[in-house]
Amino acid sequence: MTALLETRAVTQRFSGLVANSDVSISVGRGEIVGLIGPNGAGKSTLFNLIAGAFPPTQGSIWFDGEDVTRLPAAERCQRGVGRTFQVVKSFETMSVVDNVIVGALVRNTHMRGARRKAHEVLEFCGLDARAEVPASELVPSEKRRLEVARALATEPKLLLLDEVLTGLTPVEAQTGVELVRRVRERGITVLMVEHVMEIVMPLVDRAIVLDLGKVLVEGKPTEVVRDPKVITAYLGDRHAVSA
Amino acid sequence: MDKAFAQHRRRDLLVAAALIIVAALLPLFVKDVYVQNIMVLTLMYAALSQSWNILSGYCGQISLGHALYFGLGAYTTALLFTKFGVLPWFGMIAGGLISAVIAMALGYPCFRLRGHYFVIATIVIAETALLLFQNWTWAGAALGIDIPVHRDSWLTFQFTRSKLPYFYFALVLAAIAWFVTWWLEDSKWGYWWRAVKDNPDAAESLGVVVFNSKMGAAAVSAFLVAVGGSFYAQFVSYIDPDSVMGFQFSLLMALPAVLGGIGTLWGPMLGAVILIPLTELTRSFIGGSGRGVDLIVYGTLIVLISLARPQGLVGLFARRRKASPA
Numbered sequence: 001m002t003a004l005l006e007t008r009a010v011t012q013r014f015s016g017l018v019a020n021s022d023v024s025i026s027v028g029r030g031e032i033v034g035l036i037g038p039n040g041a042g043k044s045t046l047f048n049l050i051a052g053a054f055p056p057t058q059g060s061i062w063f064d065g066e067d068v069t070r071l072p073a074a075e076r077c078q079r080g081v082g083r084t085f086q087v088v089k090s091f092e093t094m095s096v097v098d099n100v101i102v103g104a105l106v107r108n109t110h111m112r113g114a115r116r117k118a119h120e121v122l123e124f125c126g127l128d129a130r131a132e133v134p135a136s137e138l139v140p141s142e143k144r145r146l147e148v149a150r151a152l153a154t155e156p157k158l159l160l161l162d163e164v165l166t167g168l169t170p171v172e173a174q175t176g177v178e179l180v181r182r183v184r185e186r187g188i189t190v191l192m193v194e195h196v197m198e199i200v201m202p203l204v205d206r207a208i209v210l211d212l213g214k215v216l217v218e219g220k221p222t223e224v225v226r227d228p229k230v231i232t233a234y235l236g237d238r239h240a241v242s243a
Numbered sequence: 244m245d246k247a248f249a250q251h252r253r254r255d256l257l258v259a260a261a262l263i264i265v266a267a268l269l270p271l272f273v274k275d276v277y278v279q280n281i282m283v284l285t286l287m288y289a290a291l292s293q294s295w296n297i298l299s300g301y302c303g304q305i306s307l308g309h310a311l312y313f314g315l316g317a318y319t320t321a322l323l324f325t326k327f328g329v330l331p332w333f334g335m336i337a338g339g340l341i342s343a344v345i346a347m348a349l350g351y352p353c354f355r356l357r358g359h360y361f362v363i364a365t366i367v368i369a370e371t372a373l374l375l376f377q378n379w380t381w382a383g384a385a386l387g388i389d390i391p392v393h394r395d396s397w398l399t400f401q402f403t404r405s406k407l408p409y410f411y412f413a414l415v416l417a418a419i420a421w422f423v424t425w426w427l428e429d430s431k432w433g434y435w436w437r438a439v440k441d442n443p444d445a446a447e448s449l450g451v452v453v454f455n456s457k458m459g460a461a462a463v464s465a466f467l468v469a470v471g472g473s474f475y476a477q478f479v480s481y482i483d484p485d486s487v488m489g490f491q492f493s494l495l496m497a498l499p500a501v502l503g504g505i506g507t508l509w510g511p512m513l514g515a516v517i518l519i520p521l522t523e524l525t526r527s528f529i530g531g532s533g534r535g536v537d538l539i540v541y542g543t544l545i546v547l548i549s550l551a552r553p554q555g556l557v558g559l560f561a562r563r564r565k566a567s568p569a
Binding site: 051053072073074075077078082083085089090091092093094098101102103105106109111115116119132150151153154 | 245247248429430431434435437438440441442444445446447448449450451452453506
């Protein structure tokens with residue numbers, strides 16, 4: 001069986017700056033994969049390329065056996081790529097349930113069906129009690145969950161989570177971790193960008209470490225965190241010696 | 244919660260039906276032609292503003308060039324009638340279709356612009372069209388078109404002895420514009436438009452094709468405004484470029500919605516009912532040299548509204564609704 005997602009030798013330049021260089025990764029069906037790396041490693045760029053925010057300078061992106069390199073974001077969503085944004089982008093003038101309905105409309109032609117789906121997803125994400133509240137009135141952790149709910153309403157095969165657990169209190173982060181696990185139980189593949197290692201590592205099946213725009217290491221989380229190259233990338237040479 | 248939502252929608256519909264009945268009975272009590280004239284204009288601007296609100300309020304693409312579509316509607320009807328003898332009813336549909344097509348043709352380049360740049364583009368395009376019509380000899384150039392008056396008839400949609408037919412037509416027009424908005428509000432398009440307004444990037448990531456959504460809103464909005472323009476041409480039976488395509492029309496479509504509540508179902512209606520009578524009254528009482536006075540009144544109202552209730556007058560009702568137990 002082919003991988004659900006594959007990037008083949010993807011390179012992205014921003015007028016001179018090389019954000020991703022020759023990045024080839026793959027994500028298998030049903031996996032939870034963590035994309036980690038220090039600041040400026042090119043995680044967000046790669047993430048945006050996969051979601052279709054802009055096409056890569058070079059290389060190709062394959063989703064579900066098809067080349068989607070040139071497809072715009074909306075079409076990738078229709079094919080089963082759901083995403084959240086690192087800086088939350090709620091529809092502020094709309095109610096929470098209306099936010100989710102927008103996502104649900106991808107697979108529901110009738111409003112009735114979309115509304116039902118939206119409530120179901122809100123319940124799954126623990127936001128049902130806030131359904132009728134304007135999105136602008138949510139607290140930050142709720143807004144993060146709304147991002148996830150909206151993406152889930154599009155019924156994705158692959159869910160891209162951009163730092164959904166960063167900046168949460170330990171209790172909130174734990175709820176988030178459980179939510180991600182339950183998402184996978186529904187058969188949805190997850191690729192998550194995080195830089196808080198201790199939260200991600202117990203959650204993911206596999207970790208891909210990016211540094212300076214390239215894949216540094218990939219493997220089981222327990223192995224990755226002990227890898228001297230990873231420690232060097234995060235903490236500098238001095239600490240690598242003690243590892 | 245589904246039930247509450249359905250109830251809310253049904254209540255809007257019932258209130259609208261009640262208002263239409265009340266409005267339809269008004270001429271029984273109001274015999275004064277001057278007041279009837281104000282009523283016609285109020286309903287017309289309510290319809291126009293409601294249509295403007297679809298593109299600018301719901302979809303968030305602020306247009307200050309909708310005078311273009313108003314003028315196109317007026318000119319299409321008047322030209323078809325005077326040059327080819329086509330009845331205004333067909334002219335109305337033709338004007339609407341032409342406007343919708345032009346709105347999409349203009350949207351093709353303009354919807355790549357965001358924010359203020361889009362607004363400026365709409366103003367410039369409408370002004371350019373105004374200049375073109377001022378110099379287009381076949382269409383009467385700056386002199387405009389005098390629509391010859393025949394016998395009073397619904398066929399030619401001309402009435403010289405009474406304003407009431409115009410009043411009822413304007414009422415139907417306002418009701419249609421309201422109903423179209425009501426219907427779109429709980430449709431795929433309505434949700435897409437609001438998502439596009441609030442955050443185009445997020446909308447795109449949820450499968451909304453932002454560009455197409457804007458095109459759809461522009462077409463519906465332009466069509467309805469053009470029908471309003473066709474009506475106006477018949478109502479005044481003389482048009483020239485400045486009197487149907489001038490910048491003031493673009494403003495007069497935007498202001499009621501802004502005053503009442505932009506992007507809301509009831510905002511444009513509420514705004515028009517307050518603003519249009521006020522304009523007409525200040526204009527006639529101050530008269531002659533007071534051409535700018537109505538604009539001063541708008542300005543003051545807008546400043547007051549943006550200070551006291553930035554979401555528009557409709558916000559007054561929303562607050563009360565929330566305070567009471569749901």
